[in-house]
Amino acid sequence: MRPRWLNGEAFEYFRYLWDEPSTQLAIIFVGGEGCHTVLRREPVLSSRIFIWQRFTRRTSSEVLEVIPRFHLLWADADPDDTPSPNSHAAHGSFRAWVQLSAHIGTALARTGRPRVDLELLCWAFSRLA
Numbered sequence: 001m002r003p004r005w006l007n008g009e010a011f012e013y014f015r016y017l018w019d020e021p022s023t024q025l026a027i028i029f030v031g032g033e034g035c036h037t038v039l040r041r042e043p044v045l046s047s048r049i050f051i052w053q054r055f056t057r058r059t060s061s062e063v064l065e066v067i068p069r070f071h072l073l074w075a076d077a078d079p080d081d082t083p084s085p086n087s088h089a090a091h092g093s094f095r096a097w098v099q100l101s102a103h104i105g106t107a108l109a110r111t112g113r114p115r116v117d118l119e120l121l122c123w124a125f126s127r128l129a
Contacts (some may be wrong), residue, residue: 011042055090071101077116089125103127
């Protein structure tokens with residue numbers, strides 16, 4: 001859930017659900033920069049948060065290691081092309097890599113090409129919001 005979109009009543013409801021023994025509920029709040037500030041403004045809820053975890057973007061070397069395992073279409077990609085999507089579009093964001101992979105999958109299916117190439121990457125970059 002994105003905390004900035006929630007009002008005090010929503011936070012109070014989450015606190016109620018959390019405190020109700022029969023719910024056995026786990027709630028995960030995910031947000032961008034500053035989201036912890038929003039949650040900390042609700043002390044009855046923030047005091048119940050077990051872990052505050054910060055996630056950062058992946059480095060280029062982490063991308064080269066992880067992304068080919070994430071989706072098979074990147075496993076066959078030319079390693080010289082793989083850093084390009086990260087520096088031009090994804091910037092270490094897994095969400096952007098998911099979008100990029102979906103567009104590349106569509107392009108591979110439509111063109112019948114066997115693997116990712118620079119032309120497909122450029123097309124996929126243009127499709128990212």
